[in-house]
Amino acid sequence: MYADCTATPAHAPALPARLPVAAALIWLCALLASAAPWFGDLDPAALVAAFWTFDVDYYPSVLAHYSWAPRVAISILIGLGLGLAGAVTQQILGNPLASPTTLGVEAGGQFGVTVATLFFPGLLAFSPDLVAVAGGLLAIGLVIALTWRLGFSPVSVILAGLVITFFLGAVNMAFLLLKGEWLGNLFIWGAGSLVQNNWQPFMDLWPRVLVLGALMIALMRPLQILQLGQSSASSLGARVGMIRLLALLLVVLMSATVVSRVGVVAFVGLAAPVLARLLGARTLTARLAWSSVLGAGLLLLADTLAHWASTWGNGSLVPTGTATALIGGPIILLALQNFKNTHHMPGQADGPAGFLPARRSTLVVGGLLASFLLLTMAISMAWSPGLEGWNWTTPAQWGEAWVWRGPRLLAAVLAGVALGLAGTLIQRMTGNPMASPEMLGISGGAAVVMVITVLIGADIGRAGQIGAATAGAAGALALLLLLARKHRFAGNQLLLGGLALYVFMDAGLRLVMASGGTVASRLLNWMYGSTWLISESEALGLMVLILLIAALLLLIIRPLTLLPLGETSASSLGLPVPRARLALLLLAALLTGAATVVIGPLSFVGLIAPHLARVLGQQTVGRQLIVAALAGGLLLGVADYLARTVIYPNQLPAGLLAALVGGLYFLWGLSRHGRA
CATH class of the missing domain: 1.10.3470.10 (ABC transporter involved in vitamin B12 uptake, BtuC)
Known part of the structure; x- marks a missing residue:
């Protein structure tokens, strides 16, 4: 596990050629696939120009400027932010499979927006980011509280984050089933869609992503010290707990801001850093940089595939979150092949013996459970x-009931x-x-x-x-x-x-x-x-x-x-x-x-x-x-x-x-x- 290294190399390892080549191929495929449907109406120069201008007398040019270009721009922007956030998360937790998604941050953000929609709509009008950040902080706080004493072991963190995601997802679904007339569109949004019809969402989002990204990069030196291990970093004067807390706060802010704007674009924050490591990014600087680059390319590619699938499906919306999840799943499986974990599993005692209850008669225990089951x-x-309140149904009427x-x-x-x-x-x-x-x-x-x-x-x-x-x-x-x-x-x-x-x-x-x-x-x-x-x-x-x-x-x-x-x-x-x-x-x-x-x-x-x-x-x-x-x-x-x-x-x-x-x-x- 890379965050537990006790020594640092004398010089940075060479960057494998496959990493920039793979990133260039992903970007090239994503850009060509995204632009291909427009080649019949606009030449490449006009498509590039659509990012800042358009021909008011030519409808395809107007459509490209207000629909295609902002969708490409916001895909790249969000991919950069989530890729960077995922790399920072993995570094601070020393966990090669940690990400905002697996830690429940995105589910928490959606939970915050759901609760605010039902009970505090004024907060949404004031700032959708605020409630999403509150939900994300709730989720990451639960994960930290549950795994703190386990030393953030990879499996424990992943399990806690996954169950937090399950649990908050179940609460969200309960609200949806009870208040579907209020939340139907919210859950369609929650599936993650980057469809745009103007530049305003991008203009609102880019300053936030830029500032949060700059703050994460400013933490690079303290994050590098964490690679020495907690004891060594503390002996050098680093406040390890404060560094982790601040970095996690930035990750939550980045992820929740994205969730509040475009929904849950799942697993980009996991797939990009994992892919960067699999392709040979070894140093922290390389991981942060290439995770951002790969995140932008992967999200643009996934969004393009989702757009194509929507077109092939007679206009039925295919969420970008679906496409990113389908890309993220195989990357997790690839990462598992080289994943090594020296920490114990929850439930496997490597210290004091666990609680072993006294043996009891199966006849007595089974009889009690069977009696309770029959009583239930x-x-x-x-x-x-019923319509007239609570009432008893006599055994003679059980046949009808x-x-x-x-x-x-x-x-x-x-x-x-x-x-x-x-x-x-x-x-x-x-x-x-x-x-x-x-x-x-x-x-x-x-x-x-x-x-x-x-x-x-x-x-x-x-x-x-x-x-x-x-x-x-x-x-x-x-x-x-x-x-x-x-x-x-x-x-x-x-x-x-x-x-x-x-x-x-x-x-x-x-x-x-x-x-x-x-x-x-x-x-x-x-x-x-x-x-x-x-x-x-x-x-x-x-x-x-x-x-x-x-x-x-x-x-x-x-x-x-x-x-x-x-x-x-x-x-x-x-x-x-x-x-x-x-x-x-x-x-x-x-x-x-x-x-x-x-x-x-x-x-x-x-x-x-x-x-x-x-x-x-x-x-x-x-x-x-x-x-x-x-x-x-x-x-x-x-x-x-x-x-x-x-x-x-x-x-x-x-x-x-x-x-x-x-x-x-x-x-x-x-x-x-x-x-x-």
């Missing part, structure tokens, strides 16, 4: 609000059971207690396939959806295991690979959101677990599927017990390790795919339920599977009941409530580990 189902069927309450409740409970089982399988298979279908990108893989299905308008029915989601989940986990093979399936590579898959899922979601209409509404409802869409036949079919898989799990208790011993030990005990891993992979994918179709991809139940089983004293594989399944069913059963009643007559998706609770639990667990 009975209350859900019997005690609900079942049509409205039963299928969704049954489907939610079954999805919780499936995620509890899948989470236990994944945590046992990877040996990482912080792993889950959500954090490993397995749910994201299922979601990507579902998004594609929605985009192409395929009507494949619920069975087809489960099959497609299972294929996406299996493909995602297989890809992650393939990528992590050279690292011997270390948990950090798996988790950071899951981040890359989340990028693709987020890109597809933003694309559909920007399209608006009923398709976007359907996908949003599904993404956050709208159980009211479930029919009785679908719920019963899901129950049969879960029961069959649960029966198969009886056969994998021995493999799950032996795999944590290591490949050599497991093989010596007669376990065919590759086949066992493949079987576990398929079972986890099938469970995740079935649950994702019902409850959406971001519920965190797959993370919480196995932990609850451990807390309740279930340490062996079979006992943990049983209790995790019951705990998952109980969590989503309660979530579905609350989602149906808490804001009656409106409804919240059950998966959204579970994601909010699950995100808080994950953050609490991360902070608790930091205190260990």
